Amino acid sequence: MQAILDDGLTLQVHRRLRHDLLQGRIAPGTKLKVQALGAAYGAGASPVREALSSLASEGLVQRIDGRGFRAAPATVEDFDELVRARCWLEEVVLRESIAAGGPAWEDALVVARWRLARIPRSGSTGGFAPNPDWEAAHTAFHRALLAGCPSSTLRDMAETLRERAERYRALANRIAYPGRDVAAEHEAIAEAALARDAPRAVALLQAHYRTTAGFLRDALAG
Amino acid sequence: MQAILDDGLTLQVHRRLRHDLLQGRIAPGTKLKVQALGAAYGAGASPVREALSSLASEGLVQRIDGRGFRAAPATVEDFDELVRARCWLEEVVLRESIAAGGPAWEDALVVARWRLARIPRSGSTGGFAPNPDWEAAHTAFHRALLAGCPSSTLRDMAETLRERAERYRALANRIAYPGRDVAAEHEAIAEAALARDAPRAVALLQAHYRTTAGFLRDALAG
DNA sequence: AAGCAGATTTTTATCGATAAAATTAAAACA
């Protein structure tokens, strides 16, 4: 029986905190007290503090010199900025992905599309409830789309922006269940990418982001 | 007399370590022992460790779970990757900067260009010696070029890549003193940007990076 | 009631101490 390779406490705390933050389980602006977190995650001050330092560098947490840490605030302006940056950045990345992606890229994208199409958007049949499986497949799909880009640096940057965006999605999740046909949008994007039609794929992807952004913005502001 | 607003030890160590790393004063791959650093910077384990955690998130330092930290390695492949990513990213940023930059942007760019032109590239008259003033003006120039881009996110990303690149420059510095006319290249880039000729400005900027990269690559490999 | 000075309680930032793990050096062996 293989041991569950338990890496340092610092990494554990980092991972869990990151998760809770991205999941929206910790509200933006919340004060993050070292002791409390330590108690919650079963660790002392040092690991927690280190984890918080890292997260601060990643932009998920704010460090306010003499007075500790807090969850990064989430504002409509920040969100808009984020979407804009994402559209520009992914324009480049998707273009490169389409230009450089080989057969393996195509295969993976086809699989990701298939999976995403198969999974229900909502977890419950009545109202809308976030479905973790769909979320995972959705992330995988977008990642597969960009996976062909040869620059890991750019891919990582896109990934960072995605995470920040996912956080906003999670924060607005209880409200937004767009009546539009998200599945069709994904389908169209994949279609264009596989056809190596970069301009069309980029335009569709950006439209996809902008539409989603509209819904989220309403949910956040309202 | 105003006090030298001394922020936390952690921040201080972070700043100084970062500086030493970017300056090439600490060789790539060097083991970074907590105690030693603490002694050097006059701090205990906690602040040093926190600083290292942050730097790891920024990519300047590597954390190797059970066995501490080390200065991020510098390889030719990594460098090439970096240059490529930079060309793509700054293509977008410069384009946006030119499109959105107002009079203030123009003014600042003109000043930055003027300053850079005025300062000698080398610190000594005989051979080549890095001139801190020129380095600063050079950074300021490139920053001014991109300052018009309305997306702070993208600007920050470009800044991050610049830092990584500066590190490579510092590492190769004792060797590379290109015989080409760097000043003229900068002049031409500024010229095109101020003329709002985005395609030309982008092409020149990329050529500038690629040429520099060539020299550095030789210096690193040889 | 609103404002404020002081006293009280939290919280932060940092240190020093320590078990566990990793590295290095020394000794034993083939």
Place this chain on the structure above:
DNA sequence: TGTTTTAATTTTATCGATAAAAATCTGCTT
């Protein structure tokens, strides 16, 4: 003489303790 084992030494990761700084509460004053 080149390994392998064992012992000694470093180094890491983490905890608990603590001074200094910040936030909160309290009751007094106008």
